[in-house]
Amino acid sequence: AQVTPKYVALADVEVAGTTIPAGSPVWIAWAAANRDERHFEDPDEFNPHRSGNDHLSFGAGIHACFGAPLARLETQIALATLFRRLVNPKLVTDPPPYRKNALLRGPSELRITFDGVRRA
Numbered sequence: 001a002q003v004t005p006k007y008v009a010l011a012d013v014e015v016a017g018t019t020i021p022a023g024s025p026v027w028i029a030w031a032a033a034n035r036d037e038r039h040f041e042d043p044d045e046f047n048p049h050r051s052g053n054d055h056l057s058f059g060a061g062i063h064a065c066f067g068a069p070l071a072r073l074e075t076q077i078a079l080a081t082l083f084r085r086l087v088n089p090k091l092v093t094d095p096p097p098y099r100k101n102a103l104l105r106g107p108s109e110l111r112i113t114f115d116g117v118r119r120a
């Protein structure tokens with residue numbers, strides 16, 4: 001899909017050995033930083049118990065996500081409920097197919113099987 005860049009370099013700037021000329025449109029893919037192997041041990045591993053988890057999924061600075069506390073609470077409740085109630089959940093395809101989106105990374109679908117549902 002055609003996307004409109006949100007940011008423009010105001011001056012020549014060097015990033016990791018590459019000069020981005022002033023006036024260049026740039027996309028800041030902050031989610032990529034969550035997989036920086038210089039910052040995280042096993043960056044591609046899903047580890048909900050990871051410590052020192054200073055990721056950028058909710059952005060940073062003055063425009064950091066306003067709804068992050070709500071999103072965290074909703075996710076904790078939803079995942080905890082799901083895993084408490086589903087018996088033996090398993091991924092059908094591991095890894096699942098990923099959507100083609102340069103900015104928002106995630107599965108296009110996440111099919112699972114399970115053997116039953118426990119009472120709430």
Ligand code: HEM
Binds near residue numbers: 056058063066068070
């Ligand atoms: C897992 C869920 C969510 C993720 C991953 C997420 C991620 C983000 C990110 C990365 C930004 C920064 C965008 C930027 O720098 O331009 C942002 C901004 C924002 N988010 Fe979220 N968000 C989530 C849920 C929510 C919810 C539930 C709400 C509201 C109830 C919300 C409200 C906002 C608002 C208002 C901003 C703009 C803040 C500003 O510009 O000052 N988000 N979000």
